[in-house]
Amino acid sequence: MKRHHGVVRITHWINAIALTIMIGSGLRIFNAYPAFARRGETFCCYPFERVPIPANLTFGGWLAGARNWHFAMMWVLVVNGLVYLGFIYLHGEWRDLVPRRGIFRDALEMVRFYLNQRKDHPRQGKHNALQRLAYFSMPIVGIVAVVTGIAIWKPVELSPLTTLLGGYVWARYWHFLAMVALVALTIGHVFMVFTVDPYSLQSMITGGYREDLSPEARNARPFVHLLPNPKPES
Amino acid sequence: MSGHRDSHRAERLGIDRRRFLEASAGAAGALFLAACDSMGPKSAAKLLKFAEAKNETLERVLLRHSSMDVPRAGAKAAGGSFPSYFVSRHVPVWDETARGAWRLEVGGMVKAPLSLSLTDLAALPRIGYKLDHFCVEGWTAVATRTGVRLREIAKLAGVDPAAKYVDFQSFDDDYHESWDVESAMHPQTLIVYAQDGHYLNAAWGAPARVYSPTKLGYKNTKYLTRIMFMPVRNGGYWSDRGYEWYGGV
Numbered sequence: 001m002k003r004h005h006g007v008v009r010i011t012h013w014i015n016a017i018a019l020t021i022m023i024g025s026g027l028r029i030f031n032a033y034p035a036f037a038r039r040g041e042t043f044c045c046y047p048f049e050r051v052p053i054p055a056n057l058t059f060g061g062w063l064a065g066a067r068n069w070h071f072a073m074m075w076v077l078v079v080n081g082l083v084y085l086g087f088i089y090l091h092g093e094w095r096d097l098v099p100r101r102g103i104f105r106d107a108l109e110m111v112r113f114y115l116n117q118r119k120d121h122p123r124q125g126k127h128n129a130l131q132r133l134a135y136f137s138m139p140i141v142g143i144v145a146v147v148t149g150i151a152i153w154k155p156v157e158l159s160p161l162t163t164l165l166g167g168y169v170w171a172r173y174w175h176f177l178a179m180v181a182l183v184a185l186t187i188g189h190v191f192m193v194f195t196v197d198p199y200s201l202q203s204m205i206t207g208g209y210r211e212d213l214s215p216e217a218r219n220a221r222p223f224v225h226l227l228p229n230p231k232p233e234s
Numbered sequence: 235m236s237g238h239r240d241s242h243r244a245e246r247l248g249i250d251r252r253r254f255l256e257a258s259a260g261a262a263g264a265l266f267l268a269a270c271d272s273m274g275p276k277s278a279a280k281l282l283k284f285a286e287a288k289n290e291t292l293e294r295v296l297l298r299h300s301s302m303d304v305p306r307a308g309a310k311a312a313g314g315s316f317p318s319y320f321v322s323r324h325v326p327v328w329d330e331t332a333r334g335a336w337r338l339e340v341g342g343m344v345k346a347p348l349s350l351s352l353t354d355l356a357a358l359p360r361i362g363y364k365l366d367h368f369c370v371e372g373w374t375a376v377a378t379r380t381g382v383r384l385r386e387i388a389k390l391a392g393v394d395p396a397a398k399y400v401d402f403q404s405f406d407d408d409y410h411e412s413w414d415v416e417s418a419m420h421p422q423t424l425i426v427y428a429q430d431g432h433y434l435n436a437a438w439g440a441p442a443r444v445y446s447p448t449k450l451g452y453k454n455t456k457y458l459t460r461i462m463f464m465p466v467r468n469g470g471y472w473s474d475r476g477y478e479w480y481g482g483v
Contacts, residue, residue, distance in 0.1 A: 021274075032371035038377035040315035061273035062370065064476035069274060071478075072285030155368065156303045156447050156483045157296040167306040168366065168374050 003089065003200075003209035011084040012204055018077040019186070021180055024059025028066035030211055031058060036173050045173065050224070074149065079162045081142055097136050102130050114221050118165040128215075131192075138185055145178035189197045238303045243299050245261075275329055293482040299420050303447030303483075305366050305376045311430060312375035316367075318437035321471065325436045326406040338425070342401075342462035345392030353440050355427055358382040358390075363422055368483045369451040370472075379445050381426035385419045387461070397463035400457035402444045411470030415463070417482065420448050425458070426472045450481040 004012075015135060031052045037043035060066025088094045106129030112118040122128065127135065147161070151171040155162040165171040196215050204207035209215065218225045272443075320326055337478045338355065340348035350358075368390040384400075393415075401412040417423065423446035427434060434440035439456025446454060452472045462468075473479040 019447070029372060032370070033373045035373070038309060039373055041310050041466070042314035059272070059274065062476075064472075064478075065273045065369070066280040067478065068476070069278075071289055072282050075285065075288075075321075154293075154296060154483065157293075157298065159301060159303070163306075168368070169306075172372065196400065203388060220277050 001049065001209060003203035004207050005087070005093070007083070007087045007091075008093065009204055011080050012086070014076065014080045014111070015084070018073050018080060019075045019182065021059060022077055023070040023183065024057070024071070025066040026179060028051040028058035028060040029063060030176065032063045036169055037177075038169055043169065057106075062139060063095060067176075071153075075145075077142075079145075079147060081139065085139060093230060094101065097132055099132060099136060103132060107133055113183060116221070119220045124216055134185055138182070141178055141181045141185065143184060148175035148178060149174075151175075170188045192222070195226070196220050260319075261410045264324065265380070275421060279356075286480075289478070290480040290482075293480050294414065294416065297416055297420075297448065297482065301448075302422055303363075305364055309366075309376045311364070312367075312377055313430060315431070316375050316438065317369075317373075318376055320406045320439075321409050322407045327436050328457075330442060336459075338458060339460040340387055340391045340441060340463075342464050343394035343395070344388075344396035344463055346390070348387070348391050352427060355382055355384065355425065355442060359386055361424065363424070364424065365445070365447045367445075367451055368447065370477060370481070378430050379424055379426045380428035380431070381424040381442070381445070382460075383421060383445065384423045384425055384473075385421065387425060387435050388419065388463075391463075393463050396465060399467045401460075401462040401464055401468040403457060403459040403460040403462065404455050405459050406455075406457040409455060409457070409471045409472065410468070411455050411481075412468035412479075413449065413453060414467075414480070417448050420446055422447055425461075432477065437476075448483055450478075450483055452477060455479040 034048040034052045035043065036046050042222070043049065058066070061070050088097070109118065109122045110128050110130045113121055137203055146175065148165060148171050150158060151162040151165050152168060154177055155171070157166045161167055162171050165174055198218065199210065199213040213228055216225075220226065284339070316323070320465045330463070335351060338348075338350045340350070360380060361383055362378055364376060367375045367377060383476065384401050391415065398415050400415055401410055403410040423444065425442055425446045426439075427442045429438055432444045434443065439458070442458045443456040444454050444458060444461075467479065473481070
């Protein structure tokens with residue numbers, strides 16, 4: 001059966017590429033001044049002040065190159081994000097993603113299952129409760145990243161926005177934290193795809209998905225029951 | 235029953251093949267990532283230039299002479315922590331014996347070219363602002379800048395309305411940066427000769443520099459010698475080397 005609409009699949013992969021370039025170039029920009037404090041001040045909340053990000057995690061080659069990529073790719077990210085959000089709103093997919101009553105209880109059950117505290121995979125629809133939380137937060141963190149990014153791009157021309165976020169120094173910090181959250185969500189997402197539901201890769205490429213290979217059908221935890229269930233001999 | 239199981243296996247094989255292809259795609263992606271810290275594909279240069287031009291259009295729309303920089307309440311002045319920056323090998327100092335007294339030339343598309351001494355500058359309507367400095371590297375610093383609004387000087391010189399660009403030239407080697415005239419006429423665009431209540435020292439661009447919070451640090455030429463009003467843009471030291479020409483804040 002079809003699991004993901006073409007628009008969702010295309011925007012997913014465009015997002016993956018755009019986000020990778022945004023994060024890589026953003027880290028290269030950060031390396032030009034890997035700190036948050038205003039000159040002559042100290043900053044409370046960043047323990048790695050003056051420690052650059054390893055260069056091979058960055059993109060753009062040098063500050064100007066990274067800035068040029070960052071300020072070009074931001075449009076791809078924003079337009080692609082708007083297409084995705086507009087589509088899931090009009091087409092109804094948002095219903096599979098917004099938190100429902102009891103989402104945290106259900107998420108806790110998923111965590112218990114993954115930690116072997118529970119034998120059977122909780123019942124789920126298209127996504128389990130942890131996935132719903134992750135896929136719901138991703139666009140929200142994305143919006144935070146974009147808004148804080150605009151605030152540090154134009155701290156004078158759009159100073160009300162920058163002031164609202166606590167001024168340039170704090171807006172830059174929120175921008176950085178949004179990036180950390182996006183990276184954390186992405187790492188969790190990719191880890192779970194490969195260790196729990198590698199069959200879902202197909203659903204994000206061709207759209208097709210086999211329910212009999214779903215994690216629920218396989219009772220799959222990370223690294224456990226990765227292979228399809230052998231049908232019991234009758 | 236067994237027929238069903240056979241087709242099932244075949245389907246599974248099909249999936250394996252697909253998964254192999256997907257894994258290869260993943261490996262290609264990893265290779266792409268391994269090419270990091272690169273400038274990216276050369277073919278992208280045109281697209282990046284295109285994006286920069288579009289961004290400039292938007293930045294020009296956003297520029298308001300009424301949007302003023304006001305440093306955050308409680309922000310400490312950087313004082314001695316204010317970085318010093320120049321492109322010459324040594325701190326540029328105006329050599330009076332070789333070049334005569336320093337003067338600021340205002341020329342190009344003007345009715346009355348000016349040649350201002352430091353005393354002349356100091357005699358013009360003085361204005362001081364506590365301002366943020368936004369460096370392209372991402373740091374900020376607060377300092378009080380004292381000087382003359384460039385729009386006052388432009389009025390004195392009688393700038394031709396057809397002059398759409400201004401070039402700020404210096405004696406720091408070949409350092410210069412050209413601007414759009416709208417940013418140059420912003421009320422917080424100053425020809426600065428004092429910082430934090432003292433005449434500029436050599437490390438901060440003495441005898442005079444341009445400073446505007448509407449432009450990134452590198453657009454604000456120090457060690458100023460000449461302000462040229464022009465019909466066309468004239469690039470700049472860093473904008474010719476890949477940084478955005480507009481560099482708006």
